Each structure stands twice: as structure tokens, then as C-alpha cells.
Amino acid sequence: MLLPAGSGTNPFNSREGHMQRKEFFPIVLCSMFSLLVGASHARADEDCRYASRPAISFVEIQSLDLRTQQPLTVKGKLNVPVEKSRHGTCSQTRQGRPVVVILHGSAGVDSRGNFYARALNDRGIATLEIDMWEARGVTGVANRPSHPIFTYPDAFAALAFLSSYPGINPDRIGVLGFSWGGVVTMASATEAYATRFGGALRFKAHVAHYPVCYVYNNPYIPYSEFGGNASNPLTGAPILIQVGENDGYDDGAAPCVALKASLPAAEQDLVTVVTYEETYHAWDRLQVPVTAEDPFAHLGAGGTIQIKPSVDQAYRAQKKAVQFFAENL
Structure with a gap:
């Protein structure tokens, strides 16, 4: 108005x-x-x-240096998925969350860790990728430890760390390893090494990518016993082995298939071997192709291996690994 x-x-x-x-x-x-x-x-x-991205933190874990029998600090990257509740608030502390320990290969931490961590986090599975090389001043193949057993304690140190971590279910911890890390993963699935380095703790599920299968139960390679027929029975946790048809260490997938066949019937039921056609060692390393010299290459004869990415097969392997953990953790 x-x-x-x-x-x-x-x-x-x-x-x-x-x-x-x-x-x-x-x-x-x-x-x-x-x-x-x-x-x-x-x-x-x-x-x-x-916050749909995970909550990321960098942690330090106390492991053991087998050479000196002294404590060894291993660093890691912990990703915990963050969820939106029905009330619209964000939370990363869901009780009983599963988690996967990620173990790198001889070249050290690379793109593979994040490639699988992202997919696992999207399924609500936390991840912890540890750096076994940084703790030891290792830069690659040339000065890595003489045998993977020197890094077995790291995997079980991560298992112990996560078993008491808030929001993590200690009975839902898996392990994923590539090449060198795959060898560690395989050892962690056996009673002898699980008891020696983990005490009563056990991983719930194991995924080993191209874990150099010819080395197991090889009389020329120490600490290679795998399975009940080799007096080192499996823990009973399921194992997924993924390997390339043109792998330069095993010269194909046959050694992994043969390893499974060598196990007692009950242990064979625990192991799944998936072969990817026309793929080389570390085909899921989505970086530029490289070559590497390694004395363990070509069934132990040594020489050059090709590391060539295969995008389609990498995503197939990623999906297979994530689904395996989703079903078994």
C-alpha cells in the first residue's frame, strides 16, 4: 500500500x-x-x-628384518571407503568392513596397486598397499632381496596391523600380490609360513597374479614347499591364480596348471587358475611396455622378459579379482 x-x-x-x-x-x-x-x-x-572417494591415510607398520632379526618399519597406503548413510551423513567406520592387503612386484609400487584398490574400494572393500622396497632401500630387480621369504614378515605384519584396526573385521582380510608379491601371497596361504610369521592369524582369501609357479616344490629353490604333498599344507583359504598365456617367467600358464594338479584333491578344490590369452607378464600394469632382465625368468634360465599391457584383459582380471574377494571375504 x-x-x-x-x-x-x-x-x-x-x-x-x-x-x-x-x-x-x-x-x-x-x-x-x-x-x-x-x-x-x-x-x-x-x-x-x-567423500565418495576413500579416506586415505599413510601408516607405518612394524615388521621384521629376517637378515638382522631387528624390527623394520614398513610404510603403507590405507584406503577406507566412505559411505553415505540414509540420513545423509558420511561414515568410514562401518563395523566388520573387509580389507585387502596389496603387495607389489619387483619393480616396486606402480599403477597396479591403485588400479585394483579403486575397484575394491568401489565395492566397499578397504585396501592397504605396503611398500616392501622403501623399507629396505631397494630400487628394483638389481638390489632386491635374494629370496621372497625375506618379505614374508611384511604381509603378516600388515595382517596383524589390520586385525586391530578400528572398523575392520579381523576375519575378513585378504591379500593380493603381483609377481614377487604373488609369491608372498602364495606362501601366506600355507600353514608353515602362516604359523611362522603370523602365529594364529590367517588371511581369508588370496589372489596371486603371475606368481612364478615353476618355483614351487622345486628342489633347486629353497623355501618353495607348497601344499600337503610337500609337507606344507594349505590353510584352507581359497586361492585365485591369474596368469598370462605368454608369461616370461613360467614361459606360459602350464606351470600354474601343473601346480594345482600336484596338490591333494581337497587342496585342488581351494585353487582356481585363470589363464589370459595373448598376455605377457604383468599385463595389468597399464603403463608403457618395458623389458626386464631377471635371473628367475624363463623357468630359471634367466634372460629378458617382456612386460606389455593389455587393457581389455586387465579389466577382466580386475573384475575377476574383485568378485573373488567380494564372495570370499
Whole structure:
């Protein structure tokens, strides 16, 4: 309503204006509250949307240096998925969450760890990738330890660390290893090494990618006993072995198939071997192709191996590994 010029009447000073003011302020306050609540919810939704990535932390784990029998600090990257609850709040502490320990190959931590960690995290599975080389000042094949057994304690140190970590179910911990890490993964599935380095702790499921199968139960290679027929029975946890048809260490997939066949019938039921056609060692390392010299190559004859990525097969292997853990953890 427009007032006549010079009337001097102020609607907020009159009795009627006072009533209008009493009605007006609650409306304003309610509107402001709605805006604030809406903005708060928008921020919460935005925070949760961005929090769809995992909560990442960098941890230190106490392992054992077998050479010196002294404690060894191993560093790792822990990814814990963050979930949005039905109330719109974010949480990373769901009780009983499964987790997978990731073990790198001879070249050290590379793209493979994150490639599998992202997919596992998307399925609600936490991951811990440890750096076995940084702890020992290793730069690659040239100065790595003389045998994978020197890094077996690291896997079980990670298992012990996670077994007491908030929100993690100690009975739902798996392990995934590539090449050198795959050898460690295979050893962790046996009673002798699990007891020696883990005490009563056991991994629930094992995925070993191209774990150099010819070395197991090889009379020329120490610490290679694998399976009940070699006086080192398996723990009973399921094992998935994924290997390339053109693997340069095993010169194909046959040694992995033969290893499974050499086990007692009950242990054969625990092991699945998947072969990927036209793939080389570390085909799921989605980086530029390289070659490497390794004395363990070509069934122990030594020489050059090709490391060539295969994108389609890498995603197939990723899907297979994630599904295996989802079903067994």
C-alpha cells in the first residue's frame, strides 16, 4: 500500500502495523531457517558426494628384518571407503568392513596397486598397499632381496596391523600380490609360513597374479614347499591364480596348471587358475611396455622378459579379482 505524501504514518508504529510486524518476522525467520537448512543439506550432500572417494591415510607398520632379526618399519597406503548413510551423513567406520592387503612386484609400487584398490574400494572393500622396497632401500630387480621369504614378515605384519584396526573385521582380510608379491601371497596361504610369521592369524582369501609357479616344490629353490604333498599344507583359504598365456617367467600358464594338479584333491578344490590369452607378464600394469632382465625368468634360465599391457584383459582380471574377494571375504 502506498501512503499519501506527508502523511507521516508508519505502518510499523501503528497498532495495525504492530500486528503486521508480528506476523512478518516469523515468516522471515522461517524463510531464513529454510534457506540455512537447505544450504546445510546441500553442503552435506556435496561433502558426501566428494567423500565418495576413500579416506586415505599413510601408516607405518612394524615388521621384521629376517637378515638382522631387528624390527623394520614398513610404510603403507590405507584406503577406507566412505559411505553415505540414509540420513545423509558420511561414515568410514562401518563395523566388520573387509580389507585387502596389496603387495607389489619387483619393480616396486606402480599403477597396479591403485588400479585394483579403486575397484575394491568401489565395492566397499578397504585396501592397504605396503611398500616392501622403501623399507629396505631397494630400487628394483638389481638390489632386491635374494629370496621372497625375506618379505614374508611384511604381509603378516600388515595382517596383524589390520586385525586391530578400528572398523575392520579381523576375519575378513585378504591379500593380493603381483609377481614377487604373488609369491608372498602364495606362501601366506600355507600353514608353515602362516604359523611362522603370523602365529594364529590367517588371511581369508588370496589372489596371486603371475606368481612364478615353476618355483614351487622345486628342489633347486629353497623355501618353495607348497601344499600337503610337500609337507606344507594349505590353510584352507581359497586361492585365485591369474596368469598370462605368454608369461616370461613360467614361459606360459602350464606351470600354474601343473601346480594345482600336484596338490591333494581337497587342496585342488581351494585353487582356481585363470589363464589370459595373448598376455605377457604383468599385463595389468597399464603403463608403457618395458623389458626386464631377471635371473628367475624363463623357468630359471634367466634372460629378458617382456612386460606389455593389455587393457581389455586387465579389466577382466580386475573384475575377476574383485568378485573373488567380494564372495570370499
